[in-house]
Amino acid sequence: METGVAGELCELASCALTKAGAEAAQATRTATVERNLMRGSLLLRGTLIAASPPARESSGGTLQGNEIEAAGFSTGPGLYPQFMVRFTVLASGSKGNSTVVTGGRTRILIDAGLSCRELCRRMNLASEDPTTLDAIVITHEHQDHVNGLAVLARKLGVPVYFTEATHRAWMRWLTPRRQMTYSQWIELCRKQAAERQAEPETSATESSAADCDPEEADADGQLQAAAAPATGDPALDSDSAKPPTMKEDPTWLPAVEYFQAGEPFSIGDIGLSPFTIPHDAADPVGFVLTVEGVRMGFATDLGYVPPNVKAQLRNLDLLLLESNHDLEMLRDGPYPWSVKQRVLSRVGHLSNEATADFLSNDYDGQAAYIILAHLSENNNLPELARVAAERALVGRASLLANRLLLAEQHRPLSAVSF
Numbered sequence: 001m002e003t004g005v006a007g008e009l010c011e012l013a014s015c016a017l018t019k020a021g022a023e024a025a026q027a028t029r030t031a032t033v034e035r036n037l038m039r040g041s042l043l044l045r046g047t048l049i050a051a052s053p054p055a056r057e058s059s060g061g062t063l064q065g066n067e068i069e070a071a072g073f074s075t076g077p078g079l080y081p082q083f084m085v086r087f088t089v090l091a092s093g094s095k096g097n098s099t100v101v102t103g104g105r106t107r108i109l110i111d112a113g114l115s116c117r118e119l120c121r122r123m124n125l126a127s128e129d130p131t132t133l134d135a136i137v138i139t140h141e142h143q144d145h146v147n148g149l150a151v152l153a154r155k156l157g158v159p160v161y162f163t164e165a166t167h168r169a170w171m172r173w174l175t176p177r178r179q180m181t182y183s184q185w186i187e188l189c190r191k192q193a194a195e196r197q198a199e200p201e202t203s204a205t206e207s208s209a210a211d212c213d214p215e216e217a218d219a220d221g222q223l224q225a226a227a228a229p230a231t232g233d234p235a236l237d238s239d240s241a242k243p244p245t246m247k248e249d250p251t252w253l254p255a256v257e258y259f260q261a262g263e264p265f266s267i268g269d270i271g272l273s274p275f276t277i278p279h280d281a282a283d284p285v286g287f288v289l290t291v292e293g294v295r296m297g298f299a300t301d302l303g304y305v306p307p308n309v310k311a312q313l314r315n316l317d318l319l320l321l322e323s324n325h326d327l328e329m330l331r332d333g334p335y336p337w338s339v340k341q342r343v344l345s346r347v348g349h350l351s352n353e354a355t356a357d358f359l360s361n362d363y364d365g366q367a368a369y370i371i372l373a374h375l376s377e378n379n380n381l382p383e384l385a386r387v388a389a390e391r392a393l394v395g396r397a398s399l400l401a402n403r404l405l406l407a408e409q410h411r412p413l414s415a416v417s418f
Contacts, residue, residue, distance in 0.1 A: 086415045091122065094377065094378075097145050097300065131156065141282060160256055259274055260274070318369045322349060327353060329380060329384075
């Protein structure tokens with residue numbers, strides 16, 4: 001009897017060991033599958049890395065650096081692997097527009113339409129370190145694209161890329177024009193004439209009428225100040241070398257670089273191909289950005305889609321395109337008729353219908369992601385923009401191509417990563 005009991009115990013122990021071994025094997029297989037899925041999710045073009053919206057400050061659901069390293073990838077600062085291409089819309093709409101593009105070891109900001117503080121806050125929410133920005137690129141000079149430009153560029157000490165016409169228009173917008181009556185102008189001329197007579201070194205040629213121009217007088221003063229020799233005192237020289245304050249010169253920037261539409265250029269690892277767009281600004285542009293083989297199209301603030309823009313927005317991996325207003329909501333909305341005419345004009349903004357027409361008839365269907373941007377808060381609804389685009393993309397949308405996203409005004413969009 002004891003032998004029978006011992007046999008049963010041995011059999012039970014054997015079954016328990018077999019079951020434990022099976023569970024261990026299953027756990028190993030599950031871990032292997034999860035690791036492979038993680039690697040695949042990082043390699044798959046167009047996969048979103050962040051599982052939770054970046055506007056939430058908690059990191060629940062987001063892959064941590066040690067998990068990514070466990071999948072076999074090196075990581076840099078932040079939540080993402082090095083050399084990954086990321087496209088993050090911080091804000092899009094009539095109250096401010098800004099987008100971060102990261103590729104290789106380069107990070108640039110396209111437009112700075114929010115305040116400096118808000119831009120830095122949203123970059124931090126999106127796990128993008130503001131202090132690592134390499135440059136700011138401006139599409140055009142309207143306030144919702146440049147509102148925080150001067151303060152942010154000064155704070156970070158980064159160069160700003162404009163077209164020359166856009167830079168001049170931005171400077172005119174920031175610089176208050178001097179206005180005076182005719183009698184004030186005459187008094188200024190008399191004062192300047194008296195000052196010249198009091199200086200025996202003044203030549204007779206300086207008494208011309210042009211010297212009475214207050215703008216030229218200001219320009220002469222600035223040139224003389226710039227040409228003044230060093231005093232030899234390091235303390236004084238260092239003070240004079242300090243950049244002007246915002247009050248002294250609101251247009252001062254650490255560095256300015258010009259580009260021209262139709263002429264590609266590069267900022268670090270990111271290549272940019274600017275193209276002209278139809279909008280009521282000095283020299284507005286869109287971009288095709290190329291980095292590590294990924295092509296991203298960027299086109300907002302355009303009244304219609306001309307042939308040159310259609311040619312640029314092909315063979316893309318990501319397309320950000322304006323879908324500003326619903327025609328009926330705009331016509332019945334609160335804007336004055338003059339503003340409605342401007343928005344509806346060929347130098348205004350794309351309607352949901354115009355965007356859908358492009359997606360239906362001219363879009364090549366190659367992008368992994370399509371982001372609808374610059375939605376009006378007064379004359380559009382996200383559902384209307386989405387439905388119009390989905391109808392245009394019928395039969396094309398899938399998990400790997402033409403996934404539709406909507407950029408928001410009040411919180412950043414989750415980073416799209418390649």
